[in-house]
Amino acid sequence: MTGASSGIVRATALECARRGARVAIAARSSVQLEEVAAESGREAAGDSWCPRT
Structure with missing residues (x-):
């Protein structure tokens, strides 16, 4: 997900992770x-990956 540091994309990323998705x-x-x-990572069953750009 791009633009995940704020707004609707942040909320979506957190919700997906909470539901167990790898984000x-x-x-x-x-x-x-x-x-x-x-x-x-604190709230989720899944995990997140943020590449260095």
Whole structure:
């Protein structure tokens, strides 16, 4: 999911992870993206992957 550091895409990524999906996320802000990945890891049955760009 691109643009996953905020807004509807962030919420969608977190919900998908919560439901057990493996989520690949990308955004311009690596700091915010790391926060989303950490949050999804705390709340989720799935996991998140954020590539370095």
